Amino acid sequence: MKKVSKKHISLINALLLGLVSALSLAAITVPSARAAAMLPAEQCDAEAGSEYDLQRNFSFRPVATEDIRIGVALSACREAYKQGAEPRQTFQLARVLYKAGQRSQAMAMLKAASEEGHAIAMVNYGVMLDENGNHEAAFTLFEKAAATGNILAAYNLGVAYRDGVGTKVDAPMAIQWFERASLAKDDIAAFNLAVMLDEGKLVREDNAKAAKLYRIAADRGNIDAMVNLALMLRTGEGVQRDLSAARELLTKAAIAGDEFAVASLQAQPADTTDVAMIDDTVTSAIAADGASAPVLQKTARLK
Template identity: 65%
Template sequence: MENRSASGTRIINAVFLAVVSLLAVAAIALPSARAAELSAADVCDREAGSIFDLQRNMVFPAVATEDIKIGVALSACREAYNQKSGARTEFQLARVLDKAGQKIQSQRILGEAAEHGHALAMTNYAVLVGEEGDTATEFALNQKAAAAGNILAAYNLGVSYRDGMGTSVNGELAIAWFERASLAGDDVAAFNLAVILDEGKLVAEDNAKAAKFYRLAADRGNVDAMVNLGLMLENGEGINKDIPAAREIFRKAANEGDAFAGQKLAALSVSDGFETAMLPKASRIK
């Protein structure tokens, strides 16, 4: 009886080990099987999707330029491109080619993606044609991209209307586009909007609103905005005069390496009652 029992136990153990082995093999094979299910376009999306691309495949996290693995990304995106997988794949292939140093081919395919309506491709391609002097085409491409919701294009339109690049100077439209980009989280757009309102050259001066957008940009870490907001707090321009608050924001800017902020901090730290003459607008950061 004991021998039979022992024999039976060995048989059960053998079956158990066999089942465990099969499960282990299945567990190893499963990721490979799942990986095999991804198309070339899926792998391209996974390896080369940009955080600035609202049209990217949101199933996969965005990939920073410095994190692109050129080997796998280039292979997948080339295959997807050859399979005519669409404008997003074209843009992503152009992105990988640029990272790989293949600039001419990257620009050609970026142009294809822009022509096929990819918003981020349009605003990136707009930069290239603008550098070649075609500001009218640059402006038109940014208009299309901004209409599709691209924030970089919205910012670029703000610059175009502010500086008259590819279009006539228009302060109101510059503010409108900078504000759209600002509300989407762009700190430089918020700063530029504030400067327009602060200077009062393109639109009527509005120091209160300027201070609001300087603060918005400063809260997002924009050092230039910190300096200008500090000056407004110091002098009570567009905002209640508040020397301790001015000192604190100058300190933040100085900690980021801004030399002028360091000088202002030193001056205001002499005493709480220390006051400086109002600096002219021209001394502010533009």
């Protein structure tokens, strides 16, 4: 075997080091160059796209409201708007403005995007109109947006028909729209549909179906559904009684910060097997400091 001189080894190492350095530099500069090469409209898409927007630019990952970088997003979306942006960027500008606390400007942008047929803008504009008392106009926008398949529009129609806001109370229609949103994996829609069946006020009570819907919503991470299903598991309402499963759900909800779950767990310690079950009629429980803390009734946990 031929020996390789130390000088040759050093040369090889130097070449390798240079290659690694070049690759590292490329990894740093390429994304920066790409970001610099983006048009304002594209950067707006990248910084403020909503996961609920079926018309968003799918080249970029959606950005949750809490993750919007106001400075960067506002600059990009404003520039895109000035350059004659698509309704999508107009809506995204509204998202950023709303997060920045500029409510009136956000509403103006939502109106502009809505008038150009942008579905999620219609939903958000409708919500703001509803908050201002213009319920009928909001309902009309929800209907238009729901016709495009928008999940949030379907959910809001369910609420409108359930509560009679902007239209008359219509339980079958409320169920229909909540079901559509639930099938599209909306956890709050599944929860509210479960509550309707659990309460039995607008529709015939069906605890078994309610429990199944609470399970669907709980599996999607809905805290209220975890609590309500736990209460049903404790009492055997609509499901087979299972204290262990009930406690597991309450623990998950408590870890997530739900005060009702915390109080409920404290009222029934894990090592107590013969204490009275807590059900939805309980209105107080023992808090961590020994004081009485209010507990919401199951049927009042409606979003």
